[in-house]
Amino acid sequence: MLACASGPVADWLGPSPDDTRACGAPSSSGRVDGALALRVVVGDDVPASDAAALTRGLRRYFAAYGLDVGLAAPPVWIDDRPLLAGEAGASYADGVAQAAALYGPLREVVAEVATPRRDDEVVLVVVSDLLAPGSAAAQVLTEVRGLGFAPGPESAEVLGFEEFSPVALVAWSEVGRFPEGGRAAMVAHEVGHALGLAHVADADNLMAVRAFRCVPYLDSSQTAQLRRVLSLEGP
Numbered sequence: 001m002l003a004c005a006s007g008p009v010a011d012w013l014g015p016s017p018d019d020t021r022a023c024g025a026p027s028s029s030g031r032v033d034g035a036l037a038l039r040v041v042v043g044d045d046v047p048a049s050d051a052a053a054l055t056r057g058l059r060r061y062f063a064a065y066g067l068d069v070g071l072a073a074p075p076v077w078i079d080d081r082p083l084l085a086g087e088a089g090a091s092y093a094d095g096v097a098q099a100a101a102l103y104g105p106l107r108e109v110v111a112e113v114a115t116p117r118r119d120d121e122v123v124l125v126v127v128s129d130l131l132a133p134g135s136a137a138a139q140v141l142t143e144v145r146g147l148g149f150a151p152g153p154e155s156a157e158v159l160g161f162e163e164f165s166p167v168a169l170v171a172w173s174e175v176g177r178f179p180e181g182g183r184a185a186m187v188a189h190e191v192g193h194a195l196g197l198a199h200v201a202d203a204d205n206l207m208a209v210r211a212f213r214c215v216p217y218l219d220s221s222q223t224a225q226l227r228r229v230l231s232l233e234g235p
């Protein structure tokens with residue numbers, strides 16, 4: 001499960017105005033050089049201007065690597081509801097039944113907005129909250145700022161199916177607490193998961209589990225991975 005828990009605010013960019021300081025130089029760590037089409041899906045309680053700002057931040061982040069993020073279609077609005085739920089205290093027959101309860105709303109939304117599968121697009125879903133308060137999921141996970149799923153067998157364990165477009169999901173209530181530079185990195189992190197990038201130990205890397213102290217970087221193996229997933233020609 002590719003859940004990304006929020007750390008304490010002080011561990012992140014915090015109130016520092018220095019949130020545009022780069023951890024590494026994109027030009028020296030590999031480029032993607034291509035285009036990515038984004039489908040934006042927004043919960044109807046999330047302010048449109050905030051969702052738009054997240055999209056712009058994502059575009060700015062990847063532009064440093066020569067990856068041009070554009071919209072595949074106009075944004076779509078959905079009923080804003082937590083996507084990780086389950087009845088607190090309920091006992092389930094087995095792990096399959098438990099997963100179906102915990103991830104039921106998530107599965108519905110991913111099936112609705114990210115199927116049929118299109119590998120040349122990423123679906124970005126912004127809802128107010130990912131965790132339903134008081135739910136079984138909230139007891140297990142406590143905080144979830146975002147999720148990212150790449151199509152394939154690993155995601156099927158959570159979603160119950162493996163054929164869907166790469167999808168990144170963001171909780172505005174969590175991400176919106178951080179300065180704008182940090183928000184962009186958080187969304188880019190989830191898009192990284194959607195495109196198959198795993199967590200890494202280096203705290204200055206985009207795929208660090210927590211604590212962006214500066215604008216995090218992608219290394220050359222990660223940009224190569226993005227090129228492969230996006231089927232971009234090149235060396």
Ligand SMILES: [Zn+2]
Pocket residue numbers: 002003004189193199209
């Ligand atoms: Zn993550």
